[in-house]
Amino acid sequence: MTSNRFAAPYVRPGVDTAAADPPAWDDRNLPELRRVAVVGSGLIGTSIGLALSARGIEVFLRDTDEAQVKLAEAMGAGRPWQGERVDHAVIATPLPTVAAQLRELQRGGLAATVSDAGSVKARLLVEAVQLGCDLGSWCPAHPIAGRERHGAVSARADLFAERVWAICPVPHTGADAVAATAALALTCGAIPVRTTPERHDATMAVLSHVPQLVASVLAGSLLGLDSHDLPFVGQGFRDTTRLADSDAALWASIIDGNRGPIAERVRLLGREFTHLADVLAEGTREEVVAAVSGAMGRGHRGRALLPRKAGAKALPWGWVGVVLDDRPGQLAALFAVIGEWEVNIEDVGPFEHSLDAPAGIVEIAVDPAGADGLVERLTEAGWTAYRRS
Structure with missing residues (x-):
């Protein structure tokens, strides 16, 4: 297994670790995954299967849609799972079904450890507790990669290459589950980054969930244009609304699962746009210039904070x-x-x-x-x- 390290330390609520150096991760302590089960044969699950199979790992596939399993198998992502015992299982099903799938795997004793690929963590943790799942053998996780297209047909073996794979253990999570999840991420070519479920959800609201809503709402504004005006669209609008092609049903469950942090950010954006609208409608030229310059200046400073490399700490170079x-x-x-x-x-x-x-x-x-x-x-x-x- 290639040498790597966690890109960020475990973050406890209320503790500022921004200045802390990431701890070294000794790959010699990571387990060797020989047999992995992937529950869910959509874009993420099939891509995981393809990435693992390319590294010589035996992969088993399961999905309620047998057609997706057959397609994933034909693509080389693995073979149908008949209940063989595996080293690790990763659940890549729609968010509302993850906790139930976890309980089924654990009750069947089918995997030594389990992780998931859900894009919301805090609510999933609550659901797992309510269903009586074993928190010790499960490590909540989230590979932060995807495409606007969905389903096994859109899967790629390199989908996770140099992408962040969030690992979100809780105090009850066992060391074996964390290590197996890190090994899974590294084997798929990703960069494991350790954080908490709460911090993950708050961060994803800003970096993923709200941008999806903004792109969709902005693209929806085209419906008010005359068809003769559409040829004037530029590349900027296309780039900004790219996410609007995403699967609506999938995103509805994600947004529902992270309501609180998303609502907070949407309200904040709403206040900023309302203020800008008021200035544009009633302000002097000087006030308009100041408001627009301020908004764009904050945008420039925000963009400058983005790390150029996945998992790296943003620095003011x-x-x-x-x-x-x-x-x-x-x-x-x-x-x-x-x-x-x-x-x-x-x-x-x-x-x-x-x-x-x-x-x-x-x-x-x-x-x-x-x-x-x-x-x-x-x-x-x-x-x-x-x-x-």
Whole structure:
């Protein structure tokens, strides 16, 4: 199993661990998964099966829809589960059914440990307790990956590659269950990140659930346009509303399962938009400019906090843009000269380049204290460089 480590420590409610370094995770203590059962043969379950099968693990599949199991089997995700004892089982069924599936697996003694792939954790934990499930052998989890399309036909073996896999144990969760879940995530190519169910749900409300609602509501606004106006749509609207293609039934259960944190965030956004609408309707030009500039400024600062790498801690790097001629060796030459100056490149952004343009732009992240100096040295050396604001 490839070497890895948890990207964040276990977070207890009320404890700020933002400054803590992630603890090393000794892969030698992780179990070797030989037989894994996947309950649910939709997009996530079949993708897990494909990823595990590609690593030589024996995978068993179960779903109430036999057609999905047959399709997943034909794709190479595993074979139908006849009740064989497995090292670990992962439940990838719709959220309202996860707790019942957990109870069935545990009562049947079919798996040494169990995890799940539900995108809401706190309510699921309550449901599991109400059904009398064993919390010791189950580790709540959530692979944060997906597509707008659903079903086994949309599954991919690399769906979880370099994606975060949230691991959300509670005090009752046994060490074996946590270790098996981490092993599952790593084997699928994901980055396990440890947190609490409550913090997971609050975070996902901001980063996933509310964006889904915003995309859907925004895309729905097209219904009020005349068909003659639709050709004017730009790529920005398409990008912003991409999530609107997601499965409605699936998302209805997710939203229902995380009502509280989502409602709080929706109200906050509503207040911000209401304030902006009031300023636009009645404010002076100066007030409008201030309100829009403030909103966009907060947006810029928020975007700057996003980590470029899955599971990494967001850091305020200084970003330097450099124009590169469209000819071989330019990127290598740039990195070589920066290396000679003993400037450490922390991250590299996407390379912006039009096919018919003679040059492109690459942005690199460095220590913010040295960003301006790097721009000056690059300019003196003949490069066209700038400091990204």
